[in-house]
Amino acid sequence: MTKTPVAEQVQVNFRMPAELRDRIKLAAERNSRSMNAEIVSVLEEAFPKPKTGRDFIEKLKEVVERNGGGESGHLEEIERLIREQEALERD
Incomplete structure (x- = not known):
């Protein structure tokens, strides 16, 4: 996954169940990345850029x-x- 420059990023705050947070944390640890990077990776896979x-x-x-x-x-x-x-x- 290519890292997006900070100037092109947005900060999003939202609530999630504690159990989901725990699962994300475990997945992030297994993949040796931050929880933020794990969430972004999963979202990129779920919502790929449209093909041109x-x-x-x-x-x-x-x-x-x-x-x-x-x-x-x-x-x-x-x-x-x-x-x-x-x-x-x-x-």
Whole structure:
């Protein structure tokens, strides 16, 4: 998990049952991290960032490259799609 810069973090205060806190504490100890890091890790897994079209295109490019480049022009077409997606994200 990549650490988010402090300037981009928010502090959230909430109540939870003591039993849940104890379970989080045990999990954090097992994973050698703070309770905060444990909670963030679990929340990141439960609520992943939405995938974008660019994420899909990048993954597709990796697969094509790993499998020898595919038929002629496939990588070029993927590169074109990436540029197109980047242009959409800038607008």
